[in-house]
């Protein structure tokens with residue numbers, strides 16, 4: 001299958017690598033300037049033998065390239081039109097998380113200080129509109145849509161570790177997710193931005209573990225700090241705690257689990273230089289395929305076999321976005 005990538009110099013180069021290793025061919029990508037395109041083309045040549053076309057406008061790429069799959073790897077505020085146009089052009093779409101977010105000029109104040117005249121569940125007008133536009137873009141039939149919120153791909157390995165120690169996992173009473181990062185520049189590096197950038201990973205795992213769950217809005221507490229945003233709430237019957245932190249100077253921690261059975265996650269190369277995922281609990285470590293590798297292969301499987309769903313499909317992606325919004329809107333900024 002032919003793959004085109006919208007924005008291939010950041011996480012997009014990992015899409016190029018994993019789709020190529022899964023047997024696809026990256027035949028085109030977009031960049032923002034001719035110079036950036038040339039630099040990324042050289043990078044992809046080394047990474048996955050790229051020898052295709054480059055574009056400055058994704059619409060031209062859609063028009064001229066016989067693509068089967070489009071990866072949307074641009075900044076969140078650019079995602080929605082790109083997803084909608086690629087799906088409308090009949091291409092399968094594998095998009096980065098979060099599925100979308102508004103440009104900053106649409107949000108003139110921290111969400112928690114916005115007025116709530118009609119007390120609706122999503123009350124910031126810009127977010128409400130965006131949610132409806134996303135719902136509309138993703139309600140299609142035909143092409144497959146998947147969101148790259150890859151932590152869901154740890155499910156089976158996690159369950160094996162859990163059940164080896166605790167026995168069958170039948171009921172989920174709690175879910176914990178901690179994600180740290182060394183930090184990024186730009187609008188997603190502080191306050192609400194941390195949550196928007198990092199929470200989709202934890203929320204996607206939570207939705208996967210608790211597919212029947214719904215948010216109990218009155219239970220939400222969310223502290224929005226300059227470097228850490230944390231939230232606790234009830235989702236169905238389960239207690240949820242999520243912590244997202246940026247700008248850490250030590251080795252970033254990534255930890256998750258249900259029923260207080262936590263594993264530490266690490267991504268690194270194995271002894272053969274292949275990038276893998278490692279889950280550790282109580283000093284015992286299991287190595288599994290890289291979570292993005294597994295997610296990409298699942299997406300390709302969903303294209304080939306209609307009975308298979310991507311780990312995070314349209315419905316889960318939409319719920320993920322709605323939860324990001326609803327939890328943030330109930331948050332409080334901490335500026336000390």
Ligand SMILES: NC(=O)c1ccc[n+]([C@@H]2O[C@H](COP(=O)([O-])OP(=O)(O)OC[C@H]3O[C@@H](n4cnc5c(N)ncnc54)[C@H](OP(=O)(O)O)[C@@H]3O)[C@@H](O)[C@H]2O)c1
Nearest residue numbers: 007008009010011031032033036073074075076078096097
């Ligand atoms: N799943 C994960 O673990 C993970 C990890 C990191 C990022 N992400 C997500 O991936 C997305 C991109 O993040 P990133 O860190 O890769 O960002 P980045 O390094 O800034 O790369 C963005 C890419 O998009 C291109 N671009 C910039 N503005 C654009 C626009 N308006 N329209 C089309 N293309 C545009 C850039 O082109 P140039 O090449 O010309 O600069 C670049 O290739 C975000 O949604 C982010 O949350 C996910």
